Amino acid sequence: MLDIKLIRENPDNIKKKLTIRGMKTESVDKILALDIKRRESIGEVEKLKSLRNTVSQEIAVMKKEGKDASARITDMKKVSDDIKAIDERLAEAEKMIDEVLRDIPNIAEDSVPEGKSSDDNVGFRIWGEKASGDFKYLDHVELGKKLDILDFSIGAKISGSGFPFYKGRGAVLERALINFMLDTHKLNGYTEVFMPFLVNRASMEAAEKVPKFEEDMYRTDPDDLFAIPTAEVPIVNIHRDEVLDLKDLPVKYCGYTACFRREAGSYGKDTKGFLRVHQFNKVEMINFCLPEQSYSQMEEMLNHACGILEALNVHYRVVNVCTGDMGFAASKQYDIEVWSPAENKWLEASSVSNCTDFQSRRAMIRFKRDKKTEFLHILNGSGLATSRLYVSLIESNQTPEGKIVIPKALHKYTGFEVIG
RNA sequence: GGAGAGGUGGGUGAGUGGCUCAAACCAACGGUUUGCUAAACCGUCAUAGGGGGUCAACCUCUAUCGAGGGUUCGAAUCCCUCCCUCUCCGCCA
Numbered sequence: 001m002l003d004i005k006l007i008r009e010n011p012d013n014i015k016k017k018l019t020i021r022g023m024k025t026e027s028v029d030k031i032l033a034l035d036i037k038r039r040e041s042i043g044e045v046e047k048l049k050s051l052r053n054t055v056s057q058e059i060a061v062m063k064k065e066g067k068d069a070s071a072r073i074t075d076m077k078k079v080s081d082d083i084k085a086i087d088e089r090l091a092e093a094e095k096m097i098d099e100v101l102r103d104i105p106n107i108a109e110d111s112v113p114e115g116k117s118s119d120d121n122v123g124f125r126i127w128g129e130k131a132s133g134d135f136k137y138l139d140h141v142e143l144g145k146k147l148d149i150l151d152f153s154i155g156a157k158i159s160g161s162g163f164p165f166y167k168g169r170g171a172v173l174e175r176a177l178i179n180f181m182l183d184t185h186k187l188n189g190y191t192e193v194f195m196p197f198l199v200n201r202a203s204m205e206a207a208e209k210v211p212k213f214e215e216d217m218y219r220t221d222p223d224d225l226f227a228i229p230t231a232e233v234p235i236v237n238i239h240r241d242e243v244l245d246l247k248d249l250p251v252k253y254c255g256y257t258a259c260f261r262r263e264a265g266s267y268g269k270d271t272k273g274f275l276r277v278h279q280f281n282k283v284e285m286i287n288f289c290l291p292e293q294s295y296s297q298m299e300e301m302l303n304h305a306c307g308i309l310e311a312l313n314v315h316y317r318v319v320n321v322c323t324g325d326m327g328f329a330a331s332k333q334y335d336i337e338v339w340s341p342a343e344n345k346w347l348e349a350s351s352v353s354n355c356t357d358f359q360s361r362r363a364m365i366r367f368k369r370d371k372k373t374e375f376l377h378i379l380n381g382s383g384l385a386t387s388r389l390y391v392s393l394i395e396s397n398q399t400p401e402g403k404i405v406i407p408k409a410l411h412k413y414t415g416f417e418v419i420g
Numbered sequence: 421g422g423a424g425a426g427g428u429g430g431g432u433g434a435g436u437g438g439c440u441c442a443a444a445c446c447a448a449c450g451g452u453u454u455g456c457u458a459a460a461c462c463g464u465c466a467u468a469g470g471g472g473g474u475c476a477a478c479c480u481c482u483a484u485c486g487a488g489g490g491u492u493c494g495a496a497u498c499c500c501u502c503c504c505u506c507u508c509c510g511c512c513a
Contacts, residue, residue, distance in 0.1 A: 039469095039471090045482085063438075080492085243430090
């Protein structure tokens with residue numbers, strides 16, 4: 001959620017920023033008009049409430065002294081009715097402001113490239129080399145089937161398409177990746193957490209996922225719980241409605257969860273195997289920090305995610321995501337993409353975002369400095385999602401005979417060095 | 421699923437309709453005293469929003485006692501609905 005004061009004080013600048021993100025600007029005018037109405041109502045109603053408070057005191061005194069207070073009581077009856085009416089008007093204006101505000105994304109930082117779609121993202125870093133063996137690289141679905149480590153048809157039978165099924169060494173490899181990543185992040189100063197995969201509506205709202213993206217979520221009906229689309233949701237909510245101690249910042253967490261996404265509207269796109277799934281595994285990093293730290297912390301988080309890939313010798317590139325392709329809550333975003341030799345393309349495996357104070361304002365997560373409370377900045381980064389990393393890993397490390405060589409860093413987690 | 425108890429400021433905890441528009445204590449912070457520590461004493465001790473302003477550290481008003489409604493001139497206090505926590509029973513990995 002944006003700060004309404006920012007909109008009030010500098011509407012033209014906000015409009016400009018919205019345009020850059022490909023958004024219409026009329027919401028700004030709507031908010032300005034509603035805000036004026038809101039503040040007028042507040043002025044009116046508070047004057048009446050103040051009157052009511054004093055007169056109620058007087059009535060108490062009069063009754064105590066045995067005087068007749070019925071005239072005043074009659075007066076106050078009218079005042080109370082008026083208060084009720086204005087309060088209703090006020091609540092209506094506030095609700096409408098909130099509705100509009102919920103549709104406005106975070107402001108892009110200056111270093112974010114302008115653009116409309118992922119085609120306009122700008123290369124930021126590239127590491128490693130494409131697998132270049134002199135043979136035809138099998139794609140992960142064929143390879144997984146041949147080695148009997150992945151079977152998407154079983155997943156489809158159990159749940160539906162987009163629910164992966166791992167088997168034998170394939171399952172062990174998945175678990176090894178998760179453990180390797182968690183251990184690495186712990187060494188980088190993150191506190192490991194394990195958390196609920198179903199969260200309540202308040203948590204989803206605090207993380208700015210709902211109501212805007214409700215149709216992308218799995219939801220349980222009788223209890224109104226949401227299957228988390230990312231561990232970002234539960235982790236951000238650890239500190240909802242809290243004032244953190246300045247000396248503890250930055251507070252860093254990492255944790256593994258399964259992630260659930262309906263991917264509504266993208267049926268038929270990238271449906272093969274792991275490329276787009278409804279359930280996947282991800283290790284997430286979250287950082288609560290001082291506002292002036294957040295962009296340097298962001299670079300650090302990017303390096304932590306990239307460090308995983310480098311330890312696994314996975315060819316990757318980082319793109320600076322453009323204004324049109326950025327996440328709703330992000331002010332700046334890096335995507336990390338890994339190379340698939342079989343698809344002959346880059347696959348998004350991680351996203352590191354600086355959400356500045358956009359989530360913390362909604363979630364009321366603050367710290368105290370010089371007797372004033374300020375919203376802290378929240379960053380999230382996948383480090384990383386396993387599914388597409390898994391694709392790159394097994395495809396790139398396959399041998400001409402169709403075996404998979406496990407990277408050395410994983411040996412102590414898998415207990416084997418080759419599949420097949 | 422059944423029965424019961426309870427949710428008050430950072431913590432403990434008083435308060436069952438009007439000198440409580442939340443007492444007291446603890447913790448924290450600032451100060452005084454002291455050779456040092458301790459103790460004692462004094463002070464500060466919420467959050468959000470509105471208005472005023474020499475627009476910052478100031479003044480003022482309003483709201484907030486789990487959430488939302490209701491009754492009333494007036495609600496932490498009475499009524500209704502919901503949420504959560506704890507205890508016991510049942511079921512269960």
